[in-house]
Every structure is written in structure tokens, then in C-alpha cells.
Amino acid sequence: MTDSRTELPPLRRKPVQERSAKRVERMLDAAAELLAEVGYDALTTTLVAKRSGVAVGSLYQFFPDKRAIVQALTHRNLERFLGAVGERFQGVDHQSWWEIVDSLLDIYLQMHREVPGFSRVHFGDAVDVQLLDSERTNNGVITDALADLVANHVDVPRDAVNLPISVAVEAADSLLKFAFRTDPEGDPQVVAETKALIKTYLASRFGD
Numbered sequence: 437m438t439d440s441r442t443e444l445p446p447l448r449r450k451p452v453q454e455r456s457a458k459r460v461e462r463m464l465d466a467a468a469e470l471l472a473e474v475g476y477d478a479l480t481t482t483l484v485a486k487r488s489g490v491a492v493g494s495l496y497q498f499f500p501d502k503r504a505i506v507q508a509l510t511h512r513n514l515e516r517f518l519g520a521v522g523e524r525f526q527g528v529d530h531q532s533w534w535e536i537v538d539s540l541l542d543i544y545l546q547m548h549r550e551v552p553g554f555s556r557v558h559f560g561d562a563v564d565v566q567l568l569d570s571e572r573t574n575n576g577v578i579t580d581a582l583a584d585l586v587a588n589h590v591d592v593p594r595d596a597v598n599l600p601i602s603v604a605v606e607a608a609d610s611l612l613k614f615a616f617r618t619d620p621e622g623d624p625q626v627v628a629e630t631k632a633l634i635k636t637y638l639a640s641r642f643g644d
Contacts, residue, residue: 460498462488464509467502471553476506476563507567510560513551514568517543517559518581525585537635540582541608545622548612555616579605590642600641604634 466488470479479502485492499505524539547554560567560574568577583601587594608630615626 459488459490459494460508463490463495463498463505464512465552467505467509468551468553471506471509471556475556476502479506481505503563503567506557506563507560509553510557510563510567510574513547513554514559514577514581516551517547518585521582522585525589534631534635537631537638541612541627541631541634544608544612545627548616549621575605575609576602586642592642597642600638604638607637608634 463484467479467484470483470487474483481495481499481502482492484502484505485495488495495505499508520543521540524543525536548558549555557563559578565573568574572580579598579602582605583594583597586601587597590597611626611630611633612622615623615630618626
């Protein structure tokens with residue numbers, strides 16, 4: 437699934453050759469590994485360049501600083517999340533909010549556990565609450581993308597979808613942070629309670 441409002445931010449210089457595009461991907465992969473190892477505060481452009489096997493000058497051709505690198509990485513993670521959500525929507529009963537919520541949260545949990553660096557910055561809040569978009573919060577970007585998707589599958593006007601989805605995203609975000617504070621793998625009881633809460637809330641707004 438793609439959404440024009442979630443496209444990757446412009447790089448300092450757009451790679452025009454496949455070799456350059458692969459180099460940028462290598463830099464992002466290196467940044468993800470380093471985030472998992474040392475965290476955002478200790479991350480440096482020098483470390484990213486060294487890990488990805490490029491000169492620092494080559495890195496600066498595409499990224500002005502480490503924030504820009506993590507911003508691009510976070511956008512990539514968001515695209516992967518939304519793509520997985522879109523695929524999962526095609527395979528569930530859209531009348532069952534339980535299945536939809538279960539799918540969304542399971543995708544997020546899987547990324548938290550398996551995608552390098554994701555647990556450190558999530559969708560950007562650990563760096564900047566507006567890392568993904570200068571005009572919207574990170575959760576706002578996610579809300580808009582999910583609301584567009586939900587609006588295609590429920591008999592509810594698009595304008596009526598946004599607020600309930602926004603409430604659900606904010607609640608789930610806070611509760612999942614609580615789940616991972618309690619257990620590095622995500623406390624299964626808190627996760628189950630989160631799913632039940634969000635499912636019940638959305639069902640009360642959109643119907644079972």
C-alpha cells in the first residue's frame with residue numbers, strides 16, 4: 437500500500453543510479469544496526485559511514501546529519517509497516533474489528549522485535565514527535581494513512597473515521613510502550629488488554 441503523504445523525505449541528493457540507491461540502502465541498514473547497538477544519542481555519521489563501508493563525504497552527499505539518516509530510516513519502516521498492513525487487510529474479514537486490530541498490533545510487535553533499531557526510535561518519537569512530517573505528529577501521519585485504509589472497508593464517511601482512528605492510535609501507542617517497559621518482548625497480558633480495549637472502542641464507533 438502506498439500513500440502520497442507517507443513518501444520518503446527528499447534526500448540531499450537523489451540517487452539516480454542503481455549503485456547509488458544501493459549505497460543509500462546500505463547506509464540506512466548500517467544506521468538501523470547501530471541504533472540497536474548504541475542508541476540514537478551515541479549514533480554518529482562517522483559510525484554510519486564506517487559500518488556501511490562508505491566515505492563520510494559520500495554519506496554527506498545524501499544526508500546532512502544523523503537526524504536526516506534516522507528520518508529516512510523511519511520513513512522506510514513506516515512504508516514497510518503500511519505495506520504489511522495493506523496486505524493483511526486483504527486477508528481478513530473486514531467486518532471483524534478483532535481480526536483487524538489483532539493484525540495491526542501483531543505487525544507492529546513483530547517489527548519491534550525483529551527490525552533492527554525499530555525498538556529504539558519506533559516511528560520517530562524518540563527523536564522528534566514530528567520526525568516524519570514537519571506539519572503533523574508522527575502519530576498523525578500514521579493516523580491519516582490508517583484512516584484512508586479503514587475508510588475503504590467500512591461504511592463510514594472519511595471525515596468520521598479520522599478521530600476514532602486517532603484515538604485508537606494514541607491509546608495503542610501509550611499502552612504498547614507500557615507493555616515493553618514491563619517486558620522487553622512486550623508483556624503478553626498488556627498486549628492482550630490493548631487489543632481488547634482498541635477493538636471494543638472501534639466497534640462502538642463503527643459497528644461490530
